[in-house]
Amino acid sequence: MNSLPIAIRTVRWMVRDTFRQSLSSKLFWVMLGMTAFCTIFCLGMTVETPGERERHPAEIRDYTRPGLDPKAVEEGIPVAGGRMSIGFGLFVFEVPKFKADAVKFFQLRLAGILADTAGVLMALLWTGAFLPTFLEPQAVTVLLAKPAARWSLLIGKYLGVVLFVTLHATLFVAGTWTAIGISTGIWDATYWYAVPLLVINFAIFYAFSAFLAVWTRSAIVAVFGTLLFWVMCWGMNFAHHHMVGLQVPGIAQSSSFLIEAGYWALPKPLDMSGIFFDAMQASTHIDPIQELEAVKEKGKFYPEMSVLTSLVFAAGILGIAVYEFRKTDY
């Protein structure tokens, strides 16, 4: 009996079990309900904008209320003038953009919420207890007495949670993208970048959550420890770009070295956001983070390396979790 097919089969069983667990915890239905709710809101979306005209540089930044952009007004460009409603008229906004721009702006906000900070943190919060519950001695001993290798049980559970989040991210993007397309006639495929961004972002931080779960077997430590870790990584990412991009004077060489080392060693949530918004060509719709722009301008932003080193961190921390799990006495 070859051990690789056993491991693959184990991973498959663990993925199935994770989906079953999510169904019973009602989490699956809560997430599906949120997707349905947002899809219905998007289905009831209408955008009415003034006729086609040349884009004015002052009107393509973040949402601008009427009268707040004197330059545009001075040059005879309507700052607002369009109207967007979502949820079948429940919420109405004034939009200063063309129809496609207004929809793009809305999609950026939606994708930003889903795939960036809020989406990742919410997914970490909701799924944080899966592994610690699974790893409780009373629950796992019989499973560990099966011929399946311990690493395949842990990796199977980890992949199960990541696939669970992938499924929901895909359903959310598919639902809202289709609804927006049907209601406005605008089908912007770059919106789909939200799925890989969320999944990669989530998988990186969930690896850390898995490590905490194995180490402490505590849901509270796994959930809040991971959230705290995310804040730390974001802070390190921001501090690095602030230091490099804006060339802050008076930083000690040792501090500079530590920030540089910390930046490359840890996951980079801020860079991930930057990569996502670049992929969505968002710079003409949303004001970028000043520090990130400064690093880009200096030619010191390496998106591929940023993603790669973040993934290396995830693989490393997951490897430590597996090692710890393998040698743990139950």
Next chain:
Amino acid sequence: MTHAAVFDQVVKTYPTGLLGMGAGVPALRGVTLSIPAGGVFGLLGPNRAGKTTLVKLLLSLCAPTSGTISRLGAPLSDRRTLGRIGYMHENHAFPRYLSAAELLTFYGGLSGLRTDSLSTKVDQLLTRVGLADRRSEPIARFSKGMVQRLGLAQALINDPELLILDEPTEGLDLAGRQLLRQIVRELKAAKKTVLLVSHVLPEVEELCDSLAVLVAGKIVYTGPMATLIGTAEPSGKRLEVALKPLYEKEGVA
């Protein structure tokens, strides 16, 4: 294969303190024991004697501090042998979101059984343990006795050569105990090995061919049941009489 399991000078000390730097808690102190293949072998001892640790070592749930262990003729590192072992734990928390049938299918799958053969096996076992009419019901609704029956069914899902029962009658009602005894006798008749871990003397006395007595991490007696009973006063004296001096010798109340 003459032995289902062999322990040679096995020591297990659980680490304590920060990063395991403490003195540690000794659980087994140089255990040497051979569990013969075929028949029912009892492992008897008071609470905290090290019985469960010995079982955990045999199942690779923890690693020995020193000494060697072989399982079904292979070293512990060969996890494939676990596919030929069934394990029923006294107080296991099964996933409450699964139904009885789903649980057996899941555990059978992890034991390496093929999905196509699992369905029939699951039905047979649920009928055997008296849970056929509750097959689709979530475990969350089961009583402790029903969970124990299900635990027995999952231990039998891979048709094991060695069945390990760790305090199996805890929580079982009278009918459940009778069912368990019946299954153990059937396995014995089929030349399978059963390791029965218990601190209930009549249970061991009734079912086991041979036994080991573990006290404070050491084996104080190992041999046939009949010999141990023979060391006690003849005609109707119970096993407790024979064991009492052994326990007292080790200073266990």
